[in-house]
Amino acid sequence: GAVVSQHPSWVICKSGTSVKIECRSLDFQATTMFWYRQFPKQSLMLMATSNEGSKATYEQGVEKDKFLINHASLTLSTLTVTSAHPEDSSFYICSARIAGGRETQYFGPGTRLLVL
């Protein structure tokens, strides 16, 4: 149980394009999902908290106009990296918390983004 999927797993794109990453909870409902970024050999960096039906809460230093988050249903949140640049290349991971459950976060497999 508590399976989270992410799509795509790998993205290579040109500078200036936008990339959408999907995060789905497959066997549970998630009112709250989290988006993280991770650089090589570093820990997880929380970018934003996504709540179903409301605006995401962004961490300090994360540009909300660049990283658009939509949590339209209890099983789906999307992160769109707009006008991507090489410095946006990273490993993006989402996690989800079971609606009405405890604070354990279940992670998706991650998306590796490479911007050329």
Added chain:
Amino acid sequence: EDKVVQSPLSLVVHEGDTVTLNCSYEVTNFRSLLWYKQEKKAPTFLFMLTSSGIEKKSGRLSSILDKKELFSILNITATQTGDSAVYLCAVSLDAGNNRKLIWGLGTSLAVNP
């Protein structure tokens, strides 16, 4: 500022050894402490601890929390090469519905055959 500190940062052992990973924290409004294992992809959940002195156990892995001294340990006995991974510790804050996690930097464990 809320922080979670893990030690050691890196550890190399031989198969069969027992290892102890440490996680200390300084946070306001502590709710729980979680351990995750991260191999090449995203972290997988191991344990959640909320009460002091109660050991959580799963196979060769076990963990305990000390809320007075503000730390937790993760023990792995009879290590195997498949235990090689980064072990992440995170603390959940009791701060509204979001309850975000404060993450440590992780301990990178390498188990050699």
